[in-house]
Amino acid sequence: MSAVIADQRRLPKLSTPAGPYRRAWWRLRRDRVAMAALFVLALLVVIAYLVPLAIAIDPYQQSLRDSLLPPGTAGHALGTDHFGRDVLLRLIDGGRVSLSVGILAVVISASIGGLIGLVAGYFGGWPDRILMRFIDVKLAFPGILLALVIVTVLGTGLEKVMIAVGIGGIPRFARVVRGSVLNTKNELYVEAARSIGAADLRIMFVHLVPQVLGPAITIATFGLATAILSIASLSFLGLGAQPPTAEWGLMLSEARKYLRVAWWLSVFPGLAIVTVVLSVNLLGDAVRDALDPRIPSVSD
Amino acid sequence: MAKFVLTRLIETIPVLLLASLLVFAILHLIPGDPIDAMLGAAAFGVGDPAEHQRLVVQIRAQLGLDDPLWQQYVRWLFGAMRLDLGESFIRHAAVTELIAARLPSTIELAFAALLISVVIGISSGIIAALRRNTPVDGAVMIVSLAGVSLPSFWSAMILILVFSVSLNFVPATGSGGFDRLILPAVVLGYEGAALIARLTRASLLEVMSREYIRTARAKGLPNRSVVLGHALRNAMIPVVTVVGLQLGRLLAGSVIVETVFARQGVGQLAVDAILSKDYPLVQGIILLTAITYVFANLLVDVSYGFLNPRIRTAS
Numbered sequence: 001m002s003a004v005i006a007d008q009r010r011l012p013k014l015s016t017p018a019g020p021y022r023r024a025w026w027r028l029r030r031d032r033v034a035m036a037a038l039f040v041l042a043l044l045v046v047i048a049y050l051v052p053l054a055i056a057i058d059p060y061q062q063s064l065r066d067s068l069l070p071p072g073t074a075g076h077a078l079g080t081d082h083f084g085r086d087v088l089l090r091l092i093d094g095g096r097v098s099l100s101v102g103i104l105a106v107v108i109s110a111s112i113g114g115l116i117g118l119v120a121g122y123f124g125g126w127p128d129r130i131l132m133r134f135i136d137v138k139l140a141f142p143g144i145l146l147a148l149v150i151v152t153v154l155g156t157g158l159e160k161v162m163i164a165v166g167i168g169g170i171p172r173f174a175r176v177v178r179g180s181v182l183n184t185k186n187e188l189y190v191e192a193a194r195s196i197g198a199a200d201l202r203i204m205f206v207h208l209v210p211q212v213l214g215p216a217i218t219i220a221t222f223g224l225a226t227a228i229l230s231i232a233s234l235s236f237l238g239l240g241a242q243p244p245t246a247e248w249g250l251m252l253s254e255a256r257k258y259l260r261v262a263w264w265l266s267v268f269p270g271l272a273i274v275t276v277v278l279s280v281n282l283l284g285d286a287v288r289d290a291l292d293p294r295i296p297s298v299s300d
Numbered sequence: 301m302a303k304f305v306l307t308r309l310i311e312t313i314p315v316l317l318l319a320s321l322l323v324f325a326i327l328h329l330i331p332g333d334p335i336d337a338m339l340g341a342a343a344f345g346v347g348d349p350a351e352h353q354r355l356v357v358q359i360r361a362q363l364g365l366d367d368p369l370w371q372q373y374v375r376w377l378f379g380a381m382r383l384d385l386g387e388s389f390i391r392h393a394a395v396t397e398l399i400a401a402r403l404p405s406t407i408e409l410a411f412a413a414l415l416i417s418v419v420i421g422i423s424s425g426i427i428a429a430l431r432r433n434t435p436v437d438g439a440v441m442i443v444s445l446a447g448v449s450l451p452s453f454w455s456a457m458i459l460i461l462v463f464s465v466s467l468n469f470v471p472a473t474g475s476g477g478f479d480r481l482i483l484p485a486v487v488l489g490y491e492g493a494a495l496i497a498r499l500t501r502a503s504l505l506e507v508m509s510r511e512y513i514r515t516a517r518a519k520g521l522p523n524r525s526v527v528l529g530h531a532l533r534n535a536m537i538p539v540v541t542v543v544g545l546q547l548g549r550l551l552a553g554s555v556i557v558e559t560v561f562a563r564q565g566v567g568q569l570a571v572d573a574i575l576s577k578d579y580p581l582v583q584g585i586i587l588l589t590a591i592t593y594v595f596a597n598l599l600v601d602v603s604y605g606f607l608n609p610r611i612r613t614a615s
Contacts, residue, residue: 266454
């Protein structure tokens, strides 16, 4: 896909729409992988949020006589679990849970982290130094471990895991936003704004935020994949969603007991997680390339 | 070089102190009285309120919970330096001993996984870079993208399903022995291998476009020595970081993998401790992981200095 972009640059200038975000969207629309990922995600969102509105489903409906039916049984396309609950309906319900909680976690990290990064980058000095120490401590707690610390303090539960994962994402947003504020705050137009007497708040939110949005969108996209994975992992460990909630990680955790007798219980929720996370990651790759090819990748 | 190492070493001290402060704070941030959590866990003869009150006062005095917070922190910190992390609320044993008993299993798993991720990651990254835009490259990129998108607990379950349940090659769960190590190590190493492969490929491609590589080719050096002798050395610098970061990741990742495979390791102990509200044990494990992670990062920085002399003179 990068080759496509390079070719576009070499072509004589045609009617490229103005503005960096419209240009990014224009590039993104030409990226087939990104569009496929976006389509899959949109489809999943529609299924997860609209199907429960269209038909009254009850993913908690137990029917012990119908327990552990294999996929393809009439009325249960993906089979039933140990309580006779329909796997497909639980997957749909779980999709709503996973997406909502994942998005909320990203909103937590983006809003708090973005604000910290904006303030630290713009003012420098001690707010900046405090931020850097904050990041240092985060560096001492790899990935899921920080979430474990927070879950220990808050207790177990889906909303607590969401907060934990959200807090875990703050340093990354803060660092990226800080970096791009540092890059732009000395631009001439910022100086011009200041010289005509614009207040700090105005400069930050009117002039700097639009510049920072690009990298922040990229981080948010990858952040959603990470958040969904982390929340599923913590639920799998028994620290997040509690039964009888239909949450993908929890469904897999419950499926472990039936691994030898009911493979479908462990296969389908996992496929669901992979589909969502892979689509979001692919979209993230494309968004990064479309907005700015120089931002570092998933690895951090 | 010695000065460089020393500077880095001194720089880790505030980080370690802050990490220890956070770990110490766990016990004081949890809602409610830790004593209640402790008694709740080992509640015997609590029926009598007077007896309960007497116990609370006794334990508070015993643990020094009535002292100012900073005194408690300093005492806890000095205890931690002497490897005294207190007693488990529930297991009635020293935290250090409980961790030490589980440590060999986790270290064994972490090193097996690290070996897998480094060997497979670097070699497939090199192959993908050299065969750029061929099906081989595409396959490596897809498999590695799957590596960062697959939840490890799920790939673990699928491997158990295939190799233990269907094919009956290896035992599904438990610790000890190579046959019980291989599946967990593969699961834990996969994500690292994926990251390392992607990074090796990107980094090698970047280095291969530099001038000095063209010079080496112009000299008529065979492709093999251009890649292995000239390009790889510089391409490895960013890879070293990720390998170092993997060390920390592996310790945290072992939490999940050990739970799925029912391995008696530190990660599984951590989950048990959180679920049973055994706070001193949680503190101990998290402190240990944080320290390991900080030192892994330090090791990365120092190895940077060896690989790239410009970094050690710049500071």
